[in-house]
Amino acid sequence: MNLRAVTCTGADDKTKLDDLAALSQEYPFVEWGLMLSATRTGIDPRYPSLAQLEKIGDLHVNTSIHLNDRWAIDVAENQGNPLEAALQVIRGSKRIQINLFADIDRYQNLFHQTRSEADRLKVQVIIQAYDFNIPAVEIARDSQHSGSAVFLHDASGGRGIAGSFQKPVNSDFVGFAGGIRPENIKEKLEQIEDLGFDNPFWIDLESGIRTENVFDLEKVERLLRTVKPFVRTDVSPTK
Secondary structure (H helix, E strand, O other), rough: EEEEEEEEEEEOOOOOOHHHHHHHOOOOOOEEEEOOOOOOOOOOOOOOHHHHHHHHHHOOOOOOEEHHHHHHHHHHHOOOOOHHHHHHHHOOOOOOOOOOOOOOOHHHHHHHHHHHHHHHOOOOOEEOHHHHHHHHHHHHHHOOHHEEEEEEEOOOOOOOOOOOOOOOOOOOOOEOOOOOOOOOHHHHHHHHHHOOOOOEEEEEOOHHHEEEOOOOHHHHHHHHHHHHHEEOOEEEOOO
């Protein structure tokens, strides 16, 4: 098994940052996925305020930015500089996930629009790989510049419910999400291993580490403690 990182998405304004930093110290393979939205930041519980995002950036822990709604569309349409703006808010992030969901035309644009910008900013762009956008994913995979784009395979279609993992796009680094929780993490890793997939990968979870819609660091710690024996720690966590 070639598990490199665990992305725990959804830290919010109620998250105790000293505890988050302590978990990063104990589990250096953890990456904190931070939700960023043009309309929901600081309003929806899953979208921390700009002040909280800046504080997390000051911790110098592993983070990825998850861009949603208008800002995600702006990336695909090459409007303004949303990638650069996001990196100014959450300093030190090395990866940016673009959540476009069911919009095949914009997915096809996304790969072309982000290559040079991702290379310039020295970040990886994470693209969700669903059944509907596989043609666009295949285009990116076959590109000479596909190293700037990596793919997250969500078995639940973004709904946070359990589903069956499919064999992923053959890229250097891929992610798996969908119904992963502390209680079923070993089973989920077995499902990934059964795919016969040997490339480096990460797992991402959000709903499975919330309690009453609040990011739950106790669940996060339980997950990280369980998954630690399966993570390769002799290599870079996000490559």
